[in-house]
Amino acid sequence: MTIAKLIDQFEAWAPPQWQESWDNCGWQIEPGILGASAHVLVCLTPTLAVMEEAIALRASGTPINLIFAHHPLIFSPLKSVQTGTPIGDMVLLSFTHGIGVYSAHTNFDQVPDGTADVLAQLLDLQQPQPITPTRPGIGYGRVGVMPEAPSLKQVLVTIQQQLAPPDLLYSPEADLQQPIHRLAVLGGSGASFIGDVVKSGADAYLTSDCKFHQFQEARDRGLVLIDAGHYATERPACARLVDKLLSLGAETAQLSDRDEDFRQFWQRPHLA
Known part of the structure; x- marks a missing residue:
């Protein structure tokens, strides 16, 4: 199944129109891949670490061409796209390697x-x-x-x-x-x-x-x-997204292992 058809199938189930007014569901970066067979990496948050994971998977023989994320990459309107910034570097890597980024956020919540x-x-x-x-x-x-x-x-x-x-x-x-x-x-x-x-x-x-x-x-x-x-309350749904995308016809779909919680709790040392 092509990426375009996969997204159509998904959006029939969870329409982006159901998103909240402040949200930004749907395509975040689409580098001309709609006609390609869908090979998907699912994550909670689309970060540079996840993009690097997708690129490494391609190099090792798994032809990932779509990062399917719960959280959007872009929330606020962009005024510029520059290298050296997280979004700018994501856009550069996306177009260089042919890996799109798509988000299902508040529509998937419901x-x-x-x-x-x-x-x-x-x-x-x-x-x-x-x-x-x-x-x-x-x-x-x-x-x-x-x-x-x-x-x-x-x-x-x-x-x-x-x-x-x-x-x-x-x-x-x-x-x-x-x-x-x-x-x-x-x-x-x-x-x-x-x-x-x-x-x-x-x-x-x-x-x-x-x-x-x-x-x-x-x-x-x-x-x-x-x-x-x-992270703990939303990450389990990402595993369910893998199953959903496979049931809709994705050629391959797997869960990212580079998702991050972004928090670490300090373990207070025992004082003598």
């Missing part, structure tokens, strides 16, 4: 088997529904029933096992033994949805990039807020 659905499945949410519906049956986040109402501690252990975040933050006054009947999940930066999560009747909410006052707001509204980090 659909079945998108970022929220994958989290719901990993945590075994039953009867999941969108936290914030946008269209019939789809929307941002998922909220559902936790089988057998595990304790908050058990939920945190399951999140650690399934997502392997480098660290977990949660509301400090929460009782680790309290049962969690309903859990809400939203991959990436989801603190702005706290109001809708409270209305959904969730006992706890898993998301990322939460600030000090958002933890305060959640506490004051009787919600346990859990922050597992942006």
